[in-house]
Amino acid sequence: MRxxxxxxxxxTAVGAAGLAYAAGFEARxxxxxxxTVPVLAPGARPLRVLQVSDIHMVSGQRKKRAWLQSLAGLRxxxxxNTGDNLSDREGVPEVLxxxxxxxxxxxxxxxxxxxxxxxxxxxxxxxLFEKAQGRHGLNGNAPAxxxxxxxxxxxxxxxxxAGWVNLNNARGRLKLDGMELAFTGxxxxxxxRDRYDSVAGGAEADADLSIAVVHAPYLRSLESFxxxxxxxxxxxxxxxxxxxxxxxxxxxxxxxxxxxxVKGLSTHSAEGNRAxxxxxxxxxxxxxxxxxxxxxxxxxxxxxxxxxx
Numbered sequence: 001m002r003x004x005x006x007x008x009x010x011x012t013a014v015g016a017a018g019l020a021y022a023a024g025f026e027a028r029x030x031x032x033x034x035x036t037v038p039v040l041a042p043g044a045r046p047l048r049v050l051q052v053s054d055i056h057m058v059s060g061q062r063k064k065r066a067w068l069q070s071l072a073g074l075r076x077x078x079x080x081n082t083g084d085n086l087s088d089r090e091g092v093p094e095v096l097x098x099x100x101x102x103x104x105x106x107x108x109x110x111x112x113x114x115x116x117x118x119x120x121x122x123x124x125x126x127x128l129f130e131k132a133q134g135r136h137g138l139n140g141n142a143p144a145x146x147x148x149x150x151x152x153x154x155x156x157x158x159x160x161x162a163g164w165v166n167l168n169n170a171r172g173r174l175k176l177d178g179m180e181l182a183f184t185g186x187x188x189x190x191x192x193r194d195r196y197d198s199v200a201g202g203a204e205a206d207a208d209l210s211i212a213v214v215h216a217p218y219l220r221s222l223e224s225f226x227x228x229x230x231x232x233x234x235x236x237x238x239x240x241x242x243x244x245x246x247x248x249x250x251x252x253x254x255x256x257x258x259x260x261x262v263k264g265l266s267t268h269s270a271e272g273n274r275a276x277x278x279x280x281x282x283x284x285x286x287x288x289x290x291x292x293x294x295x296x297x298x299x300x301x302x303x304x305x306x307x308x309x
C-alpha cells in the first residue's frame with residue numbers, strides 16, 4: 001500500500017502546503033518596491049511618488065488596511081492610484097479607511113474593471129487558455145453579463161473631495177513646490193472603456209513633467225502614450241502574474257503585455273520615442289483566488305530624478 005499510494009499522497013501534501021503558504025502567508029506578506037526613474041530635467045530636485053494598485057479590498061482585511069495606512073509615513077510628494085480598489089461591493093468604506101492617511105497628500109487616480117464590477121468565480125486555468133488564444137478581458141471575449149455593479153461613484157466622490165485628480169479619460173495637473181506636473185489618463189482598457197482620442201495631443205510642453213496613467217497596460221495604450229512623447233507610464237492590473245514559477249517568473253499578464261514586463265520598471269518604444277513603464281504587481285487579489293506565489297503583494301515608491309547628461 002505504501003509503494004502504491006506514497007507518491008500521490010506526497011504530492012497532495014506538497015500541494016496542500018504550497019496552497020497554505022500562498023494563501024496564508026505570501027498573500028499577506030506586503031512589500032515596498034523602490035525604484036529610481038531619471039525623467040526630470042537635469043538638476044531638478046527629486047520627487048517621491050507612491051503608487052498603489054489592485055487593492056481588491058474585501059471586508060475584514062485588517063492587515064492590508066493597516067499596511068496601506070502605514071505607507072503615509074513615507075511622506076510622498078504625491079500618490080498615484082492605478083485602480084482595482086474593490087473586490088467586494090461593501091468594501092468602499094474600508095478602502096477609504098485604508099487610504100485615508102494617503103488622501104492627505106496630492107494624488108491622481110484611474111479606475112480598473114473591479115472598481116465598476118464585482119468579480120466572478122472562474123477557473124484560473126482560463127487565463128492560460130485565453131493567453132494561448134490571444135483573448136484578454138473584453139478584447140475578443142463576449143461582454144460581461146450578469147455582473148455585480150460596484151458603487152464606484154462613492155469611491156470617485158471621496159477621491160475627488162480629497163483633491164485627487166480623476167484621470168479616467170482625462171487630463172489634469174498638480175503643482176508641487178514650484179513644479180508643474182501634467183497627467184494624462186485612460187479609463188480601463190481591459191473592459192474597453194479607454195478613449196484615447198479624447199485625451200490625445202501628447203505630453204504638455206509647458207509642464208515640468210508629463211506622466212501617463214492607465215490601469216491595464218494594453219499595448220494599444222502604451223503605443224499611443226509613447227508615440228505622443230510621454231516619458232513615464234504608470235500601470236497596474238497584472239498582479240505581477242500572481243502565481244509565478246520560482247526562477248522562471250510569470251506565466252500570464254492578463255493582457256497583451258509580455259511576461260518579461262509583468263511588474264517593475266522597464267521601457268517601451270514606439271515611433272522613435274522611448275518611455276519608462278512601471279507596472280505595479282499590486283497588493284491584493286480577486287476575492288475568489290486569494291493566493292499569491294513567488295509574487296508578494298506590493299506598493300512602489302518611485303523616486304523621480306534628473307535625466308543623466
